[in-house]
Amino acid sequence: MAENNILLEVKELKLHFPIEEGLLFKKQVGSIRAVDGINFEIREGETLGLVGESGCGKSTTARSVAQLHKPTSGEVLLEGRDMVKANKTELLKARMDMQMIFQDPYASLNPRMTVGTIIAEPMQIYIRRNLLNMTKAEVIERVEILMERVGLSRFFKNRYPHEFSGGQRQRIGVARALALNPKLILADEPVSALDVSIQSQILNLLTDLREELDLSYLFIAHDLAVIKHISTRIAVMYLGKIMEVSKSAELYKNPLHPYTVALMSAVPIPDPKIERERKRIILTGDVPSPDKERHNCYFYDRCPKRFDRCKDNIPALVDVGDNHHIACFLHHDKVAE
C-alpha cells in the first residue's frame, strides 16, 4: 500500500505560556513550557493518537494546531499551508478543513442555543463571510442529515443541550465538527467524560465516520486502551516532548522508551488472572514542573534506567527502524552499532 499524502505536518512546535509578575507593569519572570519542540505528521485517513498524563501538553498541542493558542515558534502545515503565519481570512478558510471536538460535552455547547443552531453555527459563520454558498433550506437539511448520521433524531433539533445526556451531547459535538465536511478532526479527550457503555458507542461512531467520510483524526486521550482501539499510529508525550512514536500495534507489542513501558504497566487490565501475575513498574515521584529550561532528558528525574549520558544531553527523536521513533539514548546506541 502506497503511503497517503501528508495532511498535517507539525515542525518544532513550541508553546510557552509566560509567567508574569507585577500589578501595573507586568514583567515576564519565566515561562511554562507546555509544548517544547515537537514534530509529527498526520497522513490522510490516519488516526494519530496522542497519549500522556495530565499536564504533558496534549491539549495544548491540539489547541496550537488549531491556532486557538498562537504557538511561540514552529510551523503547522495543513496541506502545505503554514497556519502560524496565516492571516485571519486564510486561517478561517483553513479551519474549514480542520475542526475540533472537545472534552467536556457540558461546557462545549452553548446552553442558550438549540441543538439545531449549534450544529448550523459553523456553516452560518462561513455563509456570513461569503465563503460558503448555502440557502437556509440547505442548512436545515444538512443539520438534519448530520443529526441522523450521529444517531440523534432530527426532531430533537429545537431542544436545548440540557435536555440531553452526556453521550448525546457528545454526539451533538461530533455533528457540529462534521458540519463543514472537514478533512481533519482534532478530538481532545472526546470520551473521557463518558461512562464505559456510552464511551464505546462514541468510539464506534468515530470509527464509522472515519471510514465513511475519509476523515483523519488527531485523537487525544489519557486512556491507553482507548487510544489503542482507535489509532493507527500513537505518539507518547511527556512534559511537552514526544517520547515515542510508532504504529499502534507495534507500540503495544514492543514499547521501547522506559516511560512508555512504565505507563503501560500501570494501566489496570480488567482481568483478575492477568492482574495478579503482572509485574508493575511503579514510577516514583510526580511529573516535574515544566517551568524551567531543561538540559537533560525530560524523563531523567523519574527514569528507572537513567545513566550518565542522559544527565547533560537531550535525546532526539530517532527512527530505530520500521517507522518506530524514539527519544532515548538506550536505543540510539543500538542503532549506531
Place this chain on the structure above:
Amino acid sequence: MKDELVLQVKGLQTYFKTDDGMVKAVDDVSFDLKKGQTLGIVGESGSGKSVTNLSIMRLIPSPPGRIVGGEILFEDKDILKMNNNELRELRGNKISMIFQDPMTCLNPFLRVSTQLVETIRLHQGLGKKDAKSKAIEVLDKVGIPAAERRVDNYPHQFSGGMRQRVMIAMALSCNPEILIADEPTTALDVTIQAQILELMQKLAIEFGTSTILITHDLGVVAGLCDEVCVMYAGKIVERASNNNIFEDPKHPYTQGLIKSVPRMDEDEGSKLFSIEGQPPNLIDLPECCPFHPRCPEAMEICRRKYPEPVLLDGDSRSVSCWLYKDKEE
C-alpha cells in the same frame, strides 16, 4: 475467621425527593463485608454507588434525601438507628472514607498538619505534641518524602497524588475497621494511580482493614478486589467473586459492561461491543427490570416485574435476572 462479617447492609433504600418526583437512588440494596476483604462496587454514574456508601456513613443530605428503609449492621448495632453521639464515635474512628477529589476534601486554608492533628486529637484523645508526631508517622507511612517538613505545608503545595496520600493518611490515622474509598484514583493519572492502589493494598493488609472500593474502572476492580457488586439504576444486579465476574458474568448488563471496555492487551478489533441506549431516568421508575430497554435478552416478564436475586453456585454469587429465575422454578 475469614468469614467474620464486619458490616451487613440489608434492604437499604435511599430516596431523594425532587420537584419531578421521587428518585430511588438506592433501592433495596443488600451486601455483606467480611473481615479483611476488599469489596468492589462498580457501576456507571448515577447507578447509586456513592449514595450507598454515603448512607452507610449517614451522610445523605436531608432534605432532599432520606433513608427510607433497610438496616446497616455494624458491630451488632444498626447504624440507621444511631444518635448523633454514636455517629460521631463511628465516623472516622471505626469507618473512614476517602473521596474522589483530594483537592476539595482538604481545607485549602489550613496546613496539612492542622487538619491531621485535629483528626487524631478528636478521635484518639492525644495531646498536641503526640498527635503531631503521630501525624508525621502516618504521612511517612503513606510514602510522603520528608514528612517532617511537608507536614506544615498547605494542600496546594502538594500534587494530586500526594494529596490523595494525605487523605489516605487521614483516613487511616485512627485505625478504622472499615475504609470506604469512593473513586480514590479517578482524578489521578495512571502512573500515580498505580502508586496509590499499591499503597492502599499494602496498608489494608498491614492494618487488617476491610475496604469498600467504589469505582467505575473495571481494571482497578480486577486488580484489587475479592468480591464485586455490580450496580445498575440503584440496584445490585450481580454479586460474585472477582474471578467469576470477569470470567463468567451472568447478568446481561455485566456481560455488556465487560465487553464494552476497550482492552490494552487485546488486538485492535474493528468494532467495540456497545450497550445501545441510555441508562434510565430514575424518577418514578416502574416496577420493571431497569435494564430491560437495553437488554439483548429482554423477555415479556422483564417489563412487568423486577426479579428477586437468585443465588447461584452454592450461594457464593447472586444475580437479579429472570434468565436465571426461570431455571430455578
